Amino acid sequence: MAAFETVAKLDDIPDEGCKQIIVxxxxxxxxxxxxxxxxxxxxxxxxxxxxxxxxxxxEELEVECPRHGSRFNVVDGSVRILPATRPEPTYEVKIEGDLVLVGARSSEMSP
Ligand code: FES
Known part of the structure; x- marks a missing residue:
């Protein structure tokens, strides 16, 4: 199981917004x-x-792809609107103080 890694400060992510990271x-x-x-x-x-x-x-906890408009639920990675058919992986998240830590990818977690 992957260890948690600090990837950002909470305030680096705009509220009701997003930020790209590499983990x-x-x-x-x-x-x-x-x-x-x-x-x-x-x-x-x-x-x-x-x-x-x-x-x-x-509000819907969904992100819309800028290219062809597929929508994904950001909580479970499921596809809400085509043309995408495969879900996105999700990752464990922990907040410690003002730090955001990311852990295992959903496909690495035990069922
Ligand atoms: S590349 Fe995202 S919907 Fe086509």
Whole structure:
């Protein structure tokens, strides 16, 4: 199981916004809603695009791909709107004080 790594300060992520980071070679988007942060694979599973370049809907907890408009839930990675069909990986997140730590990718976690 991957150890948690400090990747950002909470205030580096705009509230109801996002920030791209690299963790263990993966490009990951951090999405913030108040004191909650979600981590989602940032490369669209449809074609090449960064989801953090798209629009984050903080109310629905969905991000829209800037390229063809697929929407992904940032909590569980599920596809909400086609053309993408494969879900995004998610990552464990911990907040310690004002630091954001990212842990294992969903595919590495035990069921
Ligand atoms: S590249 Fe994201 S929907 Fe096509």
């Amino acid at each position: 263990r070679g993966d490009v990951v988007g951090l999405y913030r809603v108040g004191d909650d942060v979600y981590a989602l694979g940032d490369v669209c599973t449809h074609e090449e695009a960064y989801l953090t370049d798209g629009d984050f809907d903080a």
